[in-house]
Structure formats: structure tokens, C-alpha cells
Amino acid sequence: MSDQEALTSYLAAFIEGLEQAGIKDVVISPGSRSTPLALLFAEHPNIDIYVNIDERSAGFFALGLAKASRKPVALLCTSGTAAANYYPAVVEASLSRVPLIVLTADRPHELRDVGAPQAIDQIHLYGRHVRWFTEMSLPEKGNTMLNYASTAATRAVSEALGLPSGPVHLNFPLREPLLPQLDPSPFLKKNATAVKRELKFGRLELPKEVYLEIAEEWRGYEKGLIVCGPLDQPGFSEAIIELGEVLGFPIFADPLSQLRSGSSSNELVIDSYDAILKTEEVRLNFQPELIIRFGGMPVSKPLSLFLQNAKNVKQVIVDGNRSWRDPYHVGTEMVYCDEINLCKLVSKVIPKRDISTWLMDWLEMNQITKNVIEAQLHSESKLDEGKAIRELSRWIPEDSIIFVGNSMPIRDMDTFFHTNKKNIRIMANRGANGIDGVISTALGSSVHSRPLFLVIGDLSFFHDMNGLLAAKIYNLNINIILLNNDGGGIFSYLPQIKEPKHFxxxxxxxxxxxxxxxxxxxxxxxxxxxxWESFQVAMIDAANYEGLNVIEIPTDRAENTASHRRIWEQVSREINKYLQSVEK
Amino acid sequence: MSDQEALTSYLAAFIEGLEQAGIKDVVISPGSRSTPLALLFAEHPNIDIYVNIDERSAGFFALGLAKASRKPVALLCTSGTAAANYYPAVVEASLSRVPLIVLTADRPHELRDVGAPQAIDQIHLYGRHVRWFTEMSLPEKGNTMLNYASTAATRAVSEALGLPSGPVHLNFPLREPLLPQLDPSPFLKKNATAVKRELKFGRLELPKEVYLEIAEEWRGYEKGLIVCGPLDQPGFSEAIIELGEVLGFPIFADPLSQLRSGSSSNELVIDSYDAILKTEEVRLNFQPELIIRFGGMPVSKPLSLFLQNAKNVKQVIVDGNRSWRDPYHVGTEMVYCDEINLCKLVSKVIPKRDISTWLMDWLEMNQITKNVIEAQLHSESKLDEGKAIRELSRWIPEDSIIFVGNSMPIRDMDTFFHTNKKNIRIMANRGANGIDGVISTALGSSVHSRPLFLVIGDLSFFHDMNGLLAAKIYNLNINIILLNNDGGGIFSYLPQIKEPKHFxxxxxxxxxxxxxxxxxxxxxxxxxxxxWESFQVAMIDAANYEGLNVIEIPTDRAENTASHRRIWEQVSREINKYLQSVEK
Known part of the structure; x- marks a missing residue:
């Protein structure tokens, strides 16, 4: 058996293993050392490849593919700094629990740490930001090695789909010559001796009696609150809404909880807590006794402070993935089990509570706040970022994805994107909340789903402009609402603005x-x-536009801040009026 | 003392420590957590700041500043993936021995690993790619802590200037409120109790008798070869040329050895070994007995193979920085001492050798090769990447920098940029040889020196287009020769071209x-x-152009390869003719 045969069969076995374990999409950046893996991926009949020259964008593109499809995706690059460019996407994938299989080609051992070109130390390159790292052996012949290679592939997918999911890294030392045999294709006939492997994943479940105890305890509270942060799991919306209805608790729903849109009932959903909780009287008079949290931390700062400052409260944090999600050290109970199962089992055993004053007040304050926001935005003729979100929600077609940039866009979504019956999936990179890689993640998300609307600020747009090349090369359909305030808008809301020197x-x-x-x-x-008329026209056109479509809304940083403050002040006045009326 | 006073005095002491240790330039990316450090850097009267939104470009920009000025440079970013974007530049700095002080702001301990926003694990974020990592304490008051902070700064510079130099990383946990006191400026009056610290670095020196032994041994060889890879140290050119003259050895000089340009005599410099060594007869008939290597590995593959295959040869590797630079495991002697000192001391004690046949043959073959190349390029009317380098070397003004992109441009420089009396400094990122970050490194290099010409391929240009923003914001002067063959030109020279499927x-x-x-x-x-006429016009214009100036040379990948091959074949024919003539 020649070197080339060993190379080909070993790497083909690895790729077969990946495909068997469910890998369909592979994002490849061009390079020399990775040649045999790249060619074999391209050759595999059931694998789709996406070539992306800039590895940083490639990493985020793979992240988007995996997020949108809820399936693991593989990434391949050559040796050297190419691999270091994946780091931001790897970190984001780790924190946002997205399964990525990162494959890096490397120089063989004899060319490492001896001044050879394009050789960097790739062992544990991503440190503790991957769930699993392994240094593969050099390609070798023989059934033992083929079995090892295909097992490593399945294992990689298995580790990436852990609790929680995340990125894994496999480093491949490869020696010249780097060309595999493609004729005949190694994937034409199945290897008869190859072992077929399957992965079956359990979910965390509590003993039956613990669910009953939880139900018994929760129904004992009247002033309860359900808080849903980022959580994107099919079936969760229905389950949590049923739980809320049974318990009679309002549901504070972050835009990324997926609870603000869709056909399920959303009468209990409070979507304006960010504005409501800026009013001190609400914080003082509406102290909950029980808080049940699902998902990641919500984006709202007033809500975070409210959770942080709630005194003598039982705070339950539910996580089916066993992470510690309690930045303010206020959790009194960690519940590690499947969220949907928990909601269903608890809902089943509790009789539905009548609507309480507690719930009524929250619903009333929510409606008042939305009315104020609607009235203020309605009369806003200037181009303003808050109104941009409201107009987007008016004109966006059914069954779309909104991908939201970090910094101000996600905050404006929180404030201005209200409940609706359209089936809109809302996505963002909320692992590390970076402004980097957003265009690429959105484009990756658009591959298997459309129409997609990305709402992004100008600095974040700038940061990942290279990502746009994928739209051109793969004819992807994306509508980008570019909120251009020429700079870092968020700082105008932060204490930094008080220090005009160097601002x-x-x-x-x-x-x-x-x-x-x-x-x-x-x-x-x-x-x-x-x-706003031309925005409406652009949005109607966007619904059917094929390709890259950028709609820029030029805004002014100072005016955005002023407009937000006007709304918050008016909300506060109206909420206070309501509070005085109910006191009477 | 308030929190704000503690924050201000502690961070100001750190920044004073950096400035005392020689930091003049700081590259800052905007962010919230890093606010107090950013404002204090901006406030310091002796520190120049460069704001760069994309942290990946910022990292390379700092690398360029440090390379060109041969001084350490600091980098600052906020917490989260921002810091991960520095990774490619950190890796390159590590391998190319460039001192960078990487400062990352971080969330304080109570907000780490608990699901807080923009909090990633930044401890040892760059793994083994930094010379030193330290987690700073939270800002605290008192002389002990001020002294600790300023010592940490000096220590950071000291570690970055180690043997070899490289990047260091300091992580700063910072707690809100994040605004320091700028009025009055903490830098207005000197802290009377502050310790003034100095750094005095020795260089590696051998005992006197060892230099004499080396001299005695080297003069015993007639068929000697000096090979200079990348090495950019003032004074080295003169020292190595003196050594070559005394020993009567040809000097194979990589473009990054800085030996091909300048006022020193370069009669012994062989600049066409890459083309010469493609001829088998040369490799067979001109086996050296002694090879003395300086600097990093040369870019030339034929030269690498020649070094690798040289049998029964004494191969001496000299490195004043104690790295192991021997990718082919052929070194028989590692000499760890200052290169210039070694050259001077050896030259001093050896009488000058008469010109040998060995030396004559190399000089003759070099001249023949250059004549062939010159004749071929002269008659080349098509736009061709080899000729682009030759035309650049014709029209480039004195005292310029040529910054060379990786992949093909550096190889074409090797083949087509010949010795000349212009004082041209040649720079490139040859640590990891990445195509990433090249524009930013060149722009960083241009800050303190001009005129600068960047020669770069289209993929590398694409990879770091974001880097161009610095040229606009800081009115930097850069001329970019963009060799646009619409894709990855280098692969047409590699075995991959033989596999047309998926190419x-x-x-x-x-x-x-x-x-x-x-x-x-x-x-x-x-x-x-x-x-070529319009290129000449563009180059004459470029010499005095202020700002960003891009000169695109559109070329064809297939034609480039064909033209290179024609030249190499013609060189081979002429070299063989010469070998036959001397045999007679």
C-alpha cells in the first residue's frame, strides 16, 4: 500500500465517520496542508462544502449553519495563523453551546518548533474554549487505524453534542505528498468491514417525585415570575406558556426566548419589562416571591438589576445543560433537567389558577408601556433606531428569521419588538455578545432558511464585511438593515458620555x-x-429579493439617545399614573 | 480614597511604568470594560494612541509599529471575543520575535463563568503563544499596590524583550464604575515616591577562546557557504559581508536578510540561488563542506532542499536568541551568541583569503542567472508578477520600505529582486507566513517611516481589507502594489494543480x-x-503621493506559472552551458 493509499483510506474513513454521525455541511478555507481533507470532503457525495477564504468569517459562517440547522457543522483550515483566526467563533460557539467540529491541518512532528514555515503550536490551540481536543495520528494503513479514524470522527460529534454542546478541535499532522486518490472515489463502494456507529443521547430527567415536589412548591406562591432568556428549542414556547397559564405567572420573555412571535398564545408574555422596570415605584411595589428562570441571561439591564436586587425571593434557575447561569449570585435553587419536560410535568399536576391582581397589574403595565411606545414611535418622523425595529416588525413577512446584531440592535429589539402572531425566529450571537462575525453568522443561518433579515449597527457591519463574500459566491439571500449612526452608538447610553474629553x-x-x-x-x-415610506417600499421589495440586499437607515447618535429617553420618561409618567389609580 | 481614586492611581501607575520602560505607541480598540485604561492612555502626554475598531487588524497594526520601530508596542481591548481576535497577530509576533504588550480588560471574578455578558475565560487566553501571562489584581489603593502595578508594567516590557522577544499578555479585572479621574490629570505631577526602574539587557557572548576556535575551524574550509535568512538588525549587513570577504565564501541572502540593498558592498551576495539550485548539475557538483546559517529559514524551497540534502557537511546555525531553527535536522553545531559580535571577532583574526574557484563559480552562475532573468523580463510585455517585482525595484525611490505579502509575492521577491545600491528595507510577516493581517502590519510599519510600498496578492489583500481604515483615519501614506490574479496563485505551482477536479x-x-x-x-x-509604461508613471506618482494609493496589476495565474517556468528552463540551459565550459 502506497503512502497515497494510506492517506486516502485513513482520511476517507474519518470523513465517513463524520458523515455517519450526521455532518452534512463543511466550511473550508483554502490552504495547502489541508489539501487531502479538503479534496475528500469535496468528493463525498453527501457532504456540502462552503469555501470561505477568511477563516474568521468561515468560523462564524459555520456557527450560523449549525445554529440555524441545530446540527453540528465541520470546519477545515490549513496550518498556521489560519487556525488562530477561528478563535473568536470557537469562543462564541463554546458560550452559545453550538456544536462545531474544528479540523486543523498541521505539519508533522518533525517540522514542529524547528523554524519550519507555517508551523505554529496547534496543540490545545483553543485552550479551555473547546469541549474536547485530540491530536490525530499521522495517516496509516490497516484496519485498526481506519477504525480509529472513523471512531475519532464519531467521538468528535458526540463530544460536540455534549451537555452543553460546543466546539471540539482535532489536529491532523499531514506529511507530503498531500494528494489523495480520487479516481476511483474512495466513497464509491462502502467499506464492508467498517463498523456502523450510532449516537443516542439522553436528556437530564429528575425522579418523578421531585417534579411533584416542585409543582407543589410553585403553586404555593402567588407573586411568581417566569423569566425566559435566550433559548431556542422547538416545543419550548408551548410548554412554558402552558406552565405560565397554570401558575398564573407573567412571563418576562427576552426576544431570544422565541416567545414573542408565533402562533402559540402569548397573552401572558410581558415584552416591555425593560421600560417598565426603569420606574422606581414598580421596582419597590412589585417584588416577586418566586422567580423561575429559563435560558441564558436576558439582555435587559433593568431586568438584570431587578433580579439582582430582589430580596428574600426564591430564585430557581432551570438548565437542561448543567451550566452555572447566575451572574448575580442570587439563585437559591439550581434545577438541572430538560426544560420542556419540567414544564409539561409540572403543568399536568397543577390546577389552573384564576387571574390574580399580581398578574393583572403586570399585564396592565405592559399594555400601557406598549401604548406609549407605539404612540411615540407613530409620531416619530425622523429616522430613529427604535422606530426602525417597530417598522421592521410591521413589514417583515411571516416565517422569517431576524438575526440581530449585538450592542444596540439587540437592546432595541428588546424594547421595540413586541409580541405578534407572525412566526419569526430571532437569532443573535449571545454567547460572548461580540460585535464580530455577525454578518457571517447570519449568512450561515440563511443557507437552510429564508427569508432572513439581519439588523446590525455600522461598526459591527464593518467588523465582518469580509463575510459578505459568501453571499456573492453562494448566491445567498440576505436582507441587511444597516443602522448607521457612524460609530459606537451604545456608548452614548453609558457613563462614558459624561467624560467628553477623548469621547x-x-x-x-x-x-x-x-x-x-x-x-x-x-x-x-x-x-x-x-x-419611513421608503423603508416600507424597501421592506416589501426585500421579501422577494434574491441575493445580497442592504437597506441603510442613517441615524444620529445624539438623537437616538434623546428619543429613547423621551420614551422612557413618558412610560414612567404613565406607569406612575396607573400606580396612583390602583392605589385609590 | 474613593473607588475612582483607587482605579485612577493604580492604572496610572501601570501606564507610567509602561512609559518609563519605553512604550510610546498604544493601539486601542473601542470597548466598555477597557474604558479606564483607554482614557488614561489617551490622557498621557508622552503616549500616542491609535484607535482601530477591528481587533484583528489592531493586533497586526501594533505588530507593524513594533517591527518597524524595533520597540515594544502595547495593545488594549475590552473583554470577550475582542481579545480572541488578537490571536493571529499574537501568534505571528511570537514566531517573528516582536515585542507586544497585550492588555485585555476583563470582568471581575464575581462575573466570570456565571453566564454574565461579554465574559469569556481570558486566563491564559493565548496559551503558549505568549512569553508571559499575568492576571492583574483589581485596582486597589496604597503604595504597595501602586508599586506592584508599575513593576508589573516594567516586568511586562522586560519579558517581551526576552531572548527571543515576543508578546506578553496582562489581563485586568475591572469593576464598575469604569470612569477614571482626568481632572486634574494623574500624569501632571510626578509621584514623588514612585520608584524609577530601568532595564539593561545583555546579549549572548561566548568566551574569547571559543571565538578563536571557531575562526580557526572556519578558515580551514575552502568550500564554505554563508546562508542568511530573515534577520533585520542594524549593523548586521556590514558585519556579515566582512566575514564573507575574509572567508571568501559566497553569501546566499534571502530578501529579508537586508543584504540585497544598501550602501555596503554586496559583491559576494548570491541573490539568484533559488533559480540556480533548480538545476540538478549544480546541486551535484557544488556540494559545500561548511554551511554557516544566520537568521530564520530562507523562503527558497530549492535552497531548503539543498541544505537538507547536503551530505557530510558541517552545518553551523548561529542564533543570538537561542531558538532551535533547524527544520531539517541537519545542523551539526548550534552557536548561541550575538551574530554581529561573532562576525566581527572572527573577521578580525583571519587573514583575507584569495578568491577561490568555488567562489568564482557561484558568482559567475549568479551573474548568468540574473542576465537570463533580466533578458526574459525585458522582453516580457504582458503583465506578469515576476516583472512587477523587477519594475518595482527599478522605480522605487531610495530609503523606502518594501513590505512583502506571503505566498507568491515573497517568493517573487526572492527570484526577481536583485542586489542594488538603494537603501531599501524589506519587511514581511515570516513568523507563521500567514496571508492574514498583512495590510495592517504594513500600515503599522508606515507610521514612523516612509515611503512604504506593500506588494500583496489579491487574497491576502482581501483578508485584511478592514486594515485599510487605519490609513483613512490616521492619514497614513502607503502605496499598495496589488498583484491581482483573482485567486490563490501559489497553488498553480504546487502538486494540487495536477488534480483538476475541485481545483x-x-x-x-x-x-x-x-x-x-x-x-x-x-x-x-x-x-x-x-x-509597463503606465506602471512606471504610477510608481513615479507614488513616490510623493500622500495617503492610500493602490496600484493594481491584473495578471493571469496560468500565464504567471508559464512565464516562471520559461525563465527557470532558460536559466537551467545557460547554467549547464557554463558548467560544460568550465569542465573543458
Missing amino acids: EVLFGTPTGLNFEHAVKLYHGQYTRIND | EVLFGTPTGLNFEHAVKLYHGQYTRIND
Whole structure:
């Protein structure tokens, strides 16, 4: 058996193992050392490859593919700094629990740490940010090694789908010559001796009596609150809403809880808590006795402070993935079991409670707040980021994805994207909340689902402009709502604004870029809107647009802040009026 | 003392420590957690800050600043994936021995690993790719802590300037509120109790008698070869040329050895070994008995193979920084001492040897090769990447920097940039040889020196387009010769080209981008040249152009390869003719 045969059969066995374990999509960045794996992936009849030149974008593109499809995705690059470029996406995947199989080609041992070109130390390259790392052996012949290679592939997928899911890293030392045999294709006939492996994953379940105890305890509280942060699991919406109805608790639903949209009843969903909780009287008079939390931390700062400052409260944190999600050290009970199962079992054994004053007040305050916001935005003729979200929610077609950038867009979604019956999936990178890689993650998410609308600020757009190349090369359909306030808008809401010295240089950071050039570079359609009528026209056009479509909304940082403050002040006045009326 | 006073005095002491230890330039990416450090850097009267939104570009920009100035440079970013974006530049700095002080702001301990936003595990974030990592304490008051902070700063610079130099990482947990006191500036009056610290670095020196032994041994060889890879140290050129003259050995000089340009005599410099060594007869008939290597591995593959296959040869590897630079395991003697000192001491004690046949043959073959190349390029009317380098070397002004991209440009520099009397410094990222971050490194290099010409391929240009923003914001002067063959040109020279299946998708990777849009985005001047006359005009214009100036040379991958092969074949024929003539 020649070296080439050993190379081919070993790596083909690995790739077969990946495919058997459910890998369909592989994102590849060009390079020399990774040649045999790249060619064999391209050759495999059931694997789709996406070539992405910039490894940083490639990492996030794979992240998006995996997030949207809820399936593991593999990534391949060559040796050297190429692999280091994956780091931001690897960190985000780790924190947002997305299964990525990161494959890096490497120089063989004799060329490491001896000044050879394109050789960096790739052992444990991503440190503790991967669930599993393994250094593969050099390709070798023989059934033992083929079995080892295909097992390693299945194992990689298994580790990536752990509790919680996340990235894994396999490093492949490869020696020249690097060309595998493609004729005949190694995937044409099945290897008769190959072992067929399957993965069957259990979920965390508590003993039956513990569910009953939990139910018994929860029904004893009247002033209860359900808080849902980011959680994107089919079936969760229905289960949590049933739980809320049975317990008679309001459900504070972060935009990424997936509870604000869709056909399930959302009458108990409180979507304006961020504005409501800015009013001190609410915080003082509406202290819950029980808080039940699901999902990651919600984006709202007022809500976080409310959870943090709640005194003498039972705070239950539910996580089917066994992480410690309690940044304020206020949790009194950690419940590690499948969220849907818990909701269903508890709902089943509790009789439905009548609507309480506690619940009524929250629903009333929520409605008042939404009315204020609606009235204020309705009269807003200037281009404003809050209104952009409201207009987006009006004109977005059914069954879309909204991918939301970090920093201000996700906060504006929280404030201005209210419950609706459209079936909208809302996605974002809320593991590390970075402004990096957002375009690529959205594009990866768009591959298997459309239409997709990305809402993003100009700095985040700038950070990942290279990601747009994938839209051109793979004819992906994406509508980008670019909120361009020429700089870092969020800092105008933070204490930094009080220190005018150095503010624009360090925090405002205007780039003065005309992004039309960037969009033209990638053959996209570019529209800069002037008023809300033209935005409506652009949104209607967007619903059926094929390709890259960028709709820029130019806004002003100072005016955005002022408009937000006006709304919050008006909400506070109206809430206080309501509180005085119920006191009477 | 308030929290704000503690924050201010502790971080100001740290920054004073950095400045005392020689830090002048700090590259900052905007963020919230890093606010107090950013504001204090901006406030320091002797520190220049450069704000760069994309942390990946920021890392390489700092690398360029440090490389060009040969001084350590600090980098600052906020918590989260921002810090992960530095990884490629950190790895490159580590391998190319560039001192970078990487400062990352972090959440305080109570907000780590508990699901808090923008909190990732930043402890040992860069693994073994930094020379030193330390987790700083939270800012605290008192002389002990001020002294600790300023010592940590000096220590950081000291570790970064180690043998060899490289990046260090300091992680700063910071708690809200994040605003320091700027009024009055903490840097206005010197802290009377502050300790003034100095760093004095020795260099490696051998005992006197060992230098004499080395001299005695080397003069015993007639067929000696000096090989200089990447090495950029003032004074080295003069010292190594003196050594070559005394020993009567040819000096094989990589473009990054800095030996091909400048006022020192370069009569012994062989600059065409890459083409010469492709001829088998040369490899067989010109076996050296002694090889003395300086600097990193040269880029030339034929030279690497020649070193690797040299039999029964004494191969001496000299490194003043104590690394193991022997990818082919052929070194028979490692000499760890200052290179310049070694050259000077050996030269001093050896009488100058007469010119040997060995030396004459090499000089003759070198001249023949250069004549062939010159003749072939002279008659080349098509736009070709080899000729682009030759034309660049003709028209480039004195005292310029050429920054060379990886992959093909550095190889073409090796083949086509010949000795000259212009004082040209040649720079590249040859630590990990990545195509990433090249624009930013070049721009960082341009800050303190000009004119600068960057020679770069289209994929590498694409990879770091975001880096161009620094040129716009800081009005930097850079001329970019963009060799646009629409894809990965190097693969046409590699075995991959023999496998046409999947070639264009995986290796050719044409982007089809019109980079004029990208240049316009950054308000640069863009010229696509059509013939060599227009290139000459563009180069004359470039010498005095202020700002970003991109000169695109469109080429064809297949034609480039064919033209290179024609030259190599013609060189081989002429070399063989010469060998036959001397045999007579």
C-alpha cells in the first residue's frame, strides 16, 4: 500500500465517520496542508462544502449553519495563523453551546518548533474554549487505524453534542505528498468491514417525585415570575406558556426566548419589562416571591438589576445543560433537567389558577408601556433606531428569521419588538455578545432558511464585511438593515458620555465610511432610505429579493439617545399614573 | 480614597511604568470594560494612541509599529471575543520575535463563568503563544499596590524583550464604575515616591577562546557557504559581508536578510540561488563542506532542499536568541551568541583569503542567472508578477520600505529582486507566513517611516481589507502594489494543480471582486495599470503621493506559472552551458 493509499483510506474513513454521525455541511478555507481533507470532503457525495477564504468569517459562517440547522457543522483550515483566526467563533460557539467540529491541518512532528514555515503550536490551540481536543495520528494503513479514524470522527460529534454542546478541535499532522486518490472515489463502494456507529443521547430527567415536589412548591406562591432568556428549542414556547397559564405567572420573555412571535398564545408574555422596570415605584411595589428562570441571561439591564436586587425571593434557575447561569449570585435553587419536560410535568399536576391582581397589574403595565411606545414611535418622523425595529416588525413577512446584531440592535429589539402572531425566529450571537462575525453568522443561518433579515449597527457591519463574500459566491439571500449612526452608538447610553474629553476618539469612533462601496464590491443591492415610506417600499421589495440586499437607515447618535429617553420618561409618567389609580 | 481614586492611581501607575520602560505607541480598540485604561492612555502626554475598531487588524497594526520601530508596542481591548481576535497577530509576533504588550480588560471574578455578558475565560487566553501571562489584581489603593502595578508594567516590557522577544499578555479585572479621574490629570505631577526602574539587557557572548576556535575551524574550509535568512538588525549587513570577504565564501541572502540593498558592498551576495539550485548539475557538483546559517529559514524551497540534502557537511546555525531553527535536522553545531559580535571577532583574526574557484563559480552562475532573468523580463510585455517585482525595484525611490505579502509575492521577491545600491528595507510577516493581517502590519510599519510600498496578492489583500481604515483615519501614506490574479496563485505551482477536479473551488478560489470599490470606501487613490509604461508613471506618482494609493496589476495565474517556468528552463540551459565550459 502506497503512502497515497494510506492517506486516502485513513482520511476517507474519518470523513465517513463524520458523515455517519450526521455532518452534512463543511466550511473550508483554502490552504495547502489541508489539501487531502479538503479534496475528500469535496468528493463525498453527501457532504456540502462552503469555501470561505477568511477563516474568521468561515468560523462564524459555520456557527450560523449549525445554529440555524441545530446540527453540528465541520470546519477545515490549513496550518498556521489560519487556525488562530477561528478563535473568536470557537469562543462564541463554546458560550452559545453550538456544536462545531474544528479540523486543523498541521505539519508533522518533525517540522514542529524547528523554524519550519507555517508551523505554529496547534496543540490545545483553543485552550479551555473547546469541549474536547485530540491530536490525530499521522495517516496509516490497516484496519485498526481506519477504525480509529472513523471512531475519532464519531467521538468528535458526540463530544460536540455534549451537555452543553460546543466546539471540539482535532489536529491532523499531514506529511507530503498531500494528494489523495480520487479516481476511483474512495466513497464509491462502502467499506464492508467498517463498523456502523450510532449516537443516542439522553436528556437530564429528575425522579418523578421531585417534579411533584416542585409543582407543589410553585403553586404555593402567588407573586411568581417566569423569566425566559435566550433559548431556542422547538416545543419550548408551548410548554412554558402552558406552565405560565397554570401558575398564573407573567412571563418576562427576552426576544431570544422565541416567545414573542408565533402562533402559540402569548397573552401572558410581558415584552416591555425593560421600560417598565426603569420606574422606581414598580421596582419597590412589585417584588416577586418566586422567580423561575429559563435560558441564558436576558439582555435587559433593568431586568438584570431587578433580579439582582430582589430580596428574600426564591430564585430557581432551570438548565437542561448543567451550566452555572447566575451572574448575580442570587439563585437559591439550581434545577438541572430538560426544560420542556419540567414544564409539561409540572403543568399536568397543577390546577389552573384564576387571574390574580399580581398578574393583572403586570399585564396592565405592559399594555400601557406598549401604548406609549407605539404612540411615540407613530409620531416619530425622523429616522430613529427604535422606530426602525417597530417598522421592521410591521413589514417583515411571516416565517422569517431576524438575526440581530449585538450592542444596540439587540437592546432595541428588546424594547421595540413586541409580541405578534407572525412566526419569526430571532437569532443573535449571545454567547460572548461580540460585535464580530455577525454578518457571517447570519449568512450561515440563511443557507437552510429564508427569508432572513439581519439588523446590525455600522461598526459591527464593518467588523465582518469580509463575510459578505459568501453571499456573492453562494448566491445567498440576505436582507441587511444597516443602522448607521457612524460609530459606537451604545456608548452614548453609558457613563462614558459624561467624560467628553477623548469621547469621540475612543468611543464615538466615527468611520465616515460610505458603505455603498462595500455593498457594490459584493454585487449587492444597496438602498439608503430617507423616510419611513421608503423603508416600507424597501421592506416589501426585500421579501422577494434574491441575493445580497442592504437597506441603510442613517441615524444620529445624539438623537437616538434623546428619543429613547423621551420614551422612557413618558412610560414612567404613565406607569406612575396607573400606580396612583390602583392605589385609590 | 474613593473607588475612582483607587482605579485612577493604580492604572496610572501601570501606564507610567509602561512609559518609563519605553512604550510610546498604544493601539486601542473601542470597548466598555477597557474604558479606564483607554482614557488614561489617551490622557498621557508622552503616549500616542491609535484607535482601530477591528481587533484583528489592531493586533497586526501594533505588530507593524513594533517591527518597524524595533520597540515594544502595547495593545488594549475590552473583554470577550475582542481579545480572541488578537490571536493571529499574537501568534505571528511570537514566531517573528516582536515585542507586544497585550492588555485585555476583563470582568471581575464575581462575573466570570456565571453566564454574565461579554465574559469569556481570558486566563491564559493565548496559551503558549505568549512569553508571559499575568492576571492583574483589581485596582486597589496604597503604595504597595501602586508599586506592584508599575513593576508589573516594567516586568511586562522586560519579558517581551526576552531572548527571543515576543508578546506578553496582562489581563485586568475591572469593576464598575469604569470612569477614571482626568481632572486634574494623574500624569501632571510626578509621584514623588514612585520608584524609577530601568532595564539593561545583555546579549549572548561566548568566551574569547571559543571565538578563536571557531575562526580557526572556519578558515580551514575552502568550500564554505554563508546562508542568511530573515534577520533585520542594524549593523548586521556590514558585519556579515566582512566575514564573507575574509572567508571568501559566497553569501546566499534571502530578501529579508537586508543584504540585497544598501550602501555596503554586496559583491559576494548570491541573490539568484533559488533559480540556480533548480538545476540538478549544480546541486551535484557544488556540494559545500561548511554551511554557516544566520537568521530564520530562507523562503527558497530549492535552497531548503539543498541544505537538507547536503551530505557530510558541517552545518553551523548561529542564533543570538537561542531558538532551535533547524527544520531539517541537519545542523551539526548550534552557536548561541550575538551574530554581529561573532562576525566581527572572527573577521578580525583571519587573514583575507584569495578568491577561490568555488567562489568564482557561484558568482559567475549568479551573474548568468540574473542576465537570463533580466533578458526574459525585458522582453516580457504582458503583465506578469515576476516583472512587477523587477519594475518595482527599478522605480522605487531610495530609503523606502518594501513590505512583502506571503505566498507568491515573497517568493517573487526572492527570484526577481536583485542586489542594488538603494537603501531599501524589506519587511514581511515570516513568523507563521500567514496571508492574514498583512495590510495592517504594513500600515503599522508606515507610521514612523516612509515611503512604504506593500506588494500583496489579491487574497491576502482581501483578508485584511478592514486594515485599510487605519490609513483613512490616521492619514497614513502607503502605496499598495496589488498583484491581482483573482485567486490563490501559489497553488498553480504546487502538486494540487495536477488534480483538476475541485481545483478552482478549493484552491483557485477566484473572488471576482473589483477592488476599486474597496479602495474608494477608504477614500484611496486607485489605479489599474494596463502596461509597463503606465506602471512606471504610477510608481513615479507614488513616490510623493500622500495617503492610500493602490496600484493594481491584473495578471493571469496560468500565464504567471508559464512565464516562471520559461525563465527557470532558460536559466537551467545557460547554467549547464557554463558548467560544460568550465569542465573543458
